[in-house]
Amino acid sequence: MISEGSSFIKGMVLGAVFCLLLSIMGSFSPIQPSSSDGEEEHHHHHVIAPSNKDMQKLTEAQMLELGQKVRVYCIIMVTPKILVYWAAANDTWAKHCDKTAYYSSESSKALESIDLQEQDEWTRIRKALTHAYENAGDLRWFFMARPTTFAIIENLKYLILDKDPTQPFYLGRSQNSGELDYVEYDSGIVFSYDALKRLMEVLKNEDLCPERGRALWKVSEEKQLAICLKYAGVFAENGEDAHGVTLFNSQSINTLITESIAQNPDKVLETCCSDMAISFSGMSPSQMQVMMYGVYRLRPYGHDFHDSMMFLPPKGSDND
Amino acid sequence: MKFMSSRGAFTVGFLVGTCTLYVFLQQVWFERKASVRQPEDRNWLKNRSALFNLNHPHHTGEDGAVANSMYKNVRVLCWVMTGPANLQTKARHVKNTWSRHCNILLFMSSVDDPDLPAVGLGTKEGRDQLYWKTIRAFHYVLEKHGNEADWFYKADDDTYVVVDNLRWVLANHSPDEPIYFGRRFKPYVKQGYMSGGAGYVLSREALRRFVEGFRTKVCTHTSSVEDLAMGQCMEKVGVQAGDSRDTLHRETFHPFVPDQHLTGKFPKSFWYWNYCYYPIVEGAQCCSDLAVSFHYVDGSTMYLLEYYTYHLRAYGYRYRYLPPPPKEFSPAPADAYQKTSLLNAAVAGKL
Numbered sequence: 001m002i003s004e005g006s007s008f009i010k011g012m013v014l015g016a017v018f019c020l021l022l023s024i025m026g027s028f029s030p031i032q033p034s035s036s037d038g039e040e041e042h043h044h045h046h047v048i049a050p051s052n053k054d055m056q057k058l059t060e061a062q063m064l065e066l067g068q069k070v071r072v073y074c075i076i077m078v079t080p081k082i083l084v085y086w087a088a089a090n091d092t093w094a095k096h097c098d099k100t101a102y103y104s105s106e107s108s109k110a111l112e113s114i115d116l117q118e119q120d121e122w123t124r125i126r127k128a129l130t131h132a133y134e135n136a137g138d139l140r141w142f143f144m145a146r147p148t149t150f151a152i153i154e155n156l157k158y159l160i161l162d163k164d165p166t167q168p169f170y171l172g173r174s175q176n177s178g179e180l181d182y183v184e185y186d187s188g189i190v191f192s193y194d195a196l197k198r199l200m201e202v203l204k205n206e207d208l209c210p211e212r213g214r215a216l217w218k219v220s221e222e223k224q225l226a227i228c229l230k231y232a233g234v235f236a237e238n239g240e241d242a243h244g245v246t247l248f249n250s251q252s253i254n255t256l257i258t259e260s261i262a263q264n265p266d267k268v269l270e271t272c273c274s275d276m277a278i279s280f281s282g283m284s285p286s287q288m289q290v291m292m293y294g295v296y297r298l299r300p301y302g303h304d305f306h307d308s309m310m311f312l313p314p315k316g317s318d319n320d
Numbered sequence: 321m322k323f324m325s326s327r328g329a330f331t332v333g334f335l336v337g338t339c340t341l342y343v344f345l346q347q348v349w350f351e352r353k354a355s356v357r358q359p360e361d362r363n364w365l366k367n368r369s370a371l372f373n374l375n376h377p378h379h380t381g382e383d384g385a386v387a388n389s390m391y392k393n394v395r396v397l398c399w400v401m402t403g404p405a406n407l408q409t410k411a412r413h414v415k416n417t418w419s420r421h422c423n424i425l426l427f428m429s430s431v432d433d434p435d436l437p438a439v440g441l442g443t444k445e446g447r448d449q450l451y452w453k454t455i456r457a458f459h460y461v462l463e464k465h466g467n468e469a470d471w472f473y474k475a476d477d478d479t480y481v482v483v484d485n486l487r488w489v490l491a492n493h494s495p496d497e498p499i500y501f502g503r504r505f506k507p508y509v510k511q512g513y514m515s516g517g518a519g520y521v522l523s524r525e526a527l528r529r530f531v532e533g534f535r536t537k538v539c540t541h542t543s544s545v546e547d548l549a550m551g552q553c554m555e556k557v558g559v560q561a562g563d564s565r566d567t568l569h570r571e572t573f574h575p576f577v578p579d580q581h582l583t584g585k586f587p588k589s590f591w592y593w594n595y596c597y598y599p600i601v602e603g604a605q606c607c608s609d610l611a612v613s614f615h616y617v618d619g620s621t622m623y624l625l626e627y628y629t630y631h632l633r634a635y636g637y638r639y640r641y642l643p644p645p646p647k648e649f650s651p652a653p654a655d656a657y658q659k660t661s662l663l664n665a666a667v668a669g670k671l
Contacts, residue, residue: 011333294628
């Protein structure tokens with residue numbers, strides 16, 4: 001009895017130490033050797049929006065060029081089951097992408113999409129990213145999301161304004177699972193052209209990046225994507241504003257506020273969400289319409305921001 | 321107990337230890353990651369149950385020159401109709417959000433509260449007391465603060481107000497005009513009356529006439545339907561019911577939450593259709609970009625609207641609606657800036 005008790009305690013202590021070691025190791029991202037074509041290696045895990053000071057220094061010609069460079073191709077992964085969100089995204093935030101393509105598991109009579117004829121989500125993602133890469137034209141940034149996400153594309157452009165798309169960028173709300181850093185799917189995933197280019201190479205490798213998962217348990221799509229990208233030398237990074245506040249949210253603004261009221265009842269908005277937030281998830285279609293109004297229309301008269309870039313409203317729309 | 325061998329005990333212990341520490345670490349890690357930014361200045365001078373604004377809230381990086389100028393020239397006293405039961409559940413959220421943009425703020429209750437603070441009007445509580453509270457509240461603000469503000473806004477504790485937009489509506493009028501603004505309803509009163517829930521605002525002259533009306537008994541406590549009774553008195557003392565819509569004829573004061581105005585379909589039998597003085601528009605054009613108020617706003621929606629109005633924005637976005645500046649205010653530098661860059665932007669992206 002006593003020997004069992006002491007075995008139990010030894011086991012507990014060892015278990016705790018094991019867990020601690022795992023967590024410490026997991027919180028360091030592995031640094032891989034860069035590719036051999038002389039590109040700059042970047043090993044930071046936070047991608048920070050440019051500060052106002054950086055932006056003031058640019059000339060108008062540079063601004064024009066930047067406007068072209070930061071155009072975004074939105075890859076929206078839909079299924080007929082979530083038609084109501086598909087329609088909501090189509091009527092709201094997706095209008096602000098420079099190019100929008102809906103990739104569907106099967107065709108729907110109600111809305112236009114690129115029919116991938118595929119039920120498996122991971123396979124659909126592979127096909128969609130491949131199609132987007134091949135049809136990018138001269139677009140160099142890609143944003144992949146489900147229509148249950150709401151994104152403010154202008155704020156995404158602000159984040160990537162001073163980033164080079166010939167470098168591998170894979171960013172959003174980054175999370176950690178053991179040794180793997182991955183970007184959460186719910187809050188949207190941003191790829192630079194170079195990141196997709198590298199992904200295309202590794203997708204061909206059935207050993208490193210199989211089309212159907214071979215593990216005993218199913219790995220989530222977001223993690224599978226991170227694993228493949230890691231083999232291609234592309235690492236997940238967290239998108240943040242100048243104060244270090246994350247810009248990609250995997251919850252609705254309503255939930256975030258409710259949580260903030262519970263935690264900081266007299267400093268609710270100071271501790272909650274960034275002014276330049278890029279995404280939220282889990283909002284109903286009518287909440288999305290209210291957010292459209294809140295982001296693109298409702299404002300207090302007399303408070304102006306002299307932003308260095310200007311983005312025009314989309315044609316043929318009136319809720320923004 | 322033979323079934324639990326040493327080996328087994330060790331394994332179970334290992335699992336327990338791992339799980340316990342994992343849960344513990346989750347808490348610690350989570351707390352480290354939460355970052356607290358600098359709070360905005362929220363300085364009130366408490367004086368005689370009123371809150372005098374010392375610091376009009378601003379954001380880093382914004383050019384608030386026009387808002388500041390209007391703050392000085394269009395002084396708004398906000399009084400919020402509340403009650404003892406609502407001080408912590410509703411009034412507090414009002415105090416944390418939109419009311420910080422008023423020049424002077426008062427909470428009107430039936431009972432004094434030195435902490436919030438709230439003025440005790442000496443009435444009872446209840447819907448039938450609303451007009452009594454309103455009468456006493458307006459008398460109080462004229463007497464104590466009549467010379468310290470130009471406009472006097474009445475809100476409920478579930479009304480959300482964008483005070484800067486209220487100033488935009490008022491800036492083209494003088495506080496010496498006998499006029500009041502709100503969401504205009506048409507029945508019962510010839511010139512219409514203003515919805516109580518959406519809030520309404522009296523010029524200093526209108527307030528003076530209201531109080532004078534009670535002194536001469538031209539106005540009395542005719543009914544407990546506060547907004548209607550108010551409208552009847554206003555008409556009797558010659559105060560004009562103003563048109564608060566923006567330059568595209570879109571409503572600025574709203575009797576419901578944004579969700580309902582933007583996405584809701586009011587059934588044709590709903591009273592609202594017969595009450596609105598101006599034609600109702602459903603969908604996105606229901607509401608001006610420069611909305612002044614919404615009603616039936618609960619605590620968390622107060623913060624949501626404050627976040628949408630004063631925080632969340634789309635970088636570089638050129639709004640569709642560019643409101644004309646009020647007559648006394650010279651065009652903001654932003655207008656000239658936007659015009660010169662407009663062509664550039666058109667060429668750059670969205671043709």
